[in-house]
């Protein structure tokens with residue numbers, strides 16, 4: 001029998017659903033959500049402040065997404081931890097936990113695989129299987145928290161998949177993670193990272209919630225970006241930047257641009273100047289990321305090249321960070337760990 005996943009419901013919808021189907025009062029909904037989001041209990045039988053009859057009815061009619069942990073790799077250098085999860089239908093997805101001095105962040109997946117075939121990405125090479133449900137997206141966070149016995153402070157939709165191509169489920173998961181009655185994670189602690197789905201970036205600007213937007217730019221010209229990210233032929237850089245401007249007009253929020261630096265491809269002084277021209281007056285920040293191990297065999301630029309590149313951007317008033325590399329001794333790059341299990 002088909003059972004609804006509790007994690008797919010908004011607070012209001014769950015309250016109404018449980019009222020209509022099981023004749024539960026509102027406080028029951030609050031109790032169930034407290035077990036799931038605060039106590040990390042994913043089994044109705046263990047919800048001991050509910051009557052046995054209520055627990056039985058819940059088990060008969062509902063499930064709670066709770067993926068199996070198939071593999072874990074932990075970096076000896078910086079504790080970066082990669083999880084491989086098996087979803088109910090056997091599909092595999094990855095999440096990564098990153099440790100910072102004052103917080104921990106989880107990088108989570110939004111699709112099983114990805115259709116966009118970015119040349120530097122292991123997930124792109126594995127192909128697209130399906131969208132994840134909102135509940136499956138949330139369950140990555142809750143399962144990690146239970147395993148670590150620690151709350152996650154920041155969530156980044158930068159794992160497997162393109163979040164804006166699974167727009168409705170991703171937005172539902174964000175609203176639930178943010179809801180005070182559910183995970184109660186501040187919206188400013190949630191970042192969506194996109195390869196540049198221009199029309200959806202504009203739509204994201206209509207959301208009444210202050211999440212952060214990060215755009216994987218990676219190259220300053222169409223000629224270069226076409227070679228890295230085939231999606232650029234659909235949404236070329238001019239259209240992408242225009243969508244970012246519209247997003248900023250609607251939200252007044254800074255946009256982060258991710259820039260994977262590749263030796264001899266997009267790391268020259270000319271590339272940096274073109275990038276400053278492209279960004280123009282947009283309120284932004286640029287994250288320069290030395291390229292991870294990748295299927296195309298791209299190499300990292302030398303540190304001094306990255307410093308020069310960053311300084312050209314800074315001289316034009318663009319906030320620029322060279323991101324510290326994490327988890328280099330494990331398969332931390334997107335799609336690497338899953339690749340090991342499906343090949």
Ligand code: SF4
Pocket residue numbers: 114115116117118121122123124125159160161162195334
């Ligand atoms: S980088 Fe992101 S959008 Fe590109 S193929 Fe990989 S998962 Fe998909």
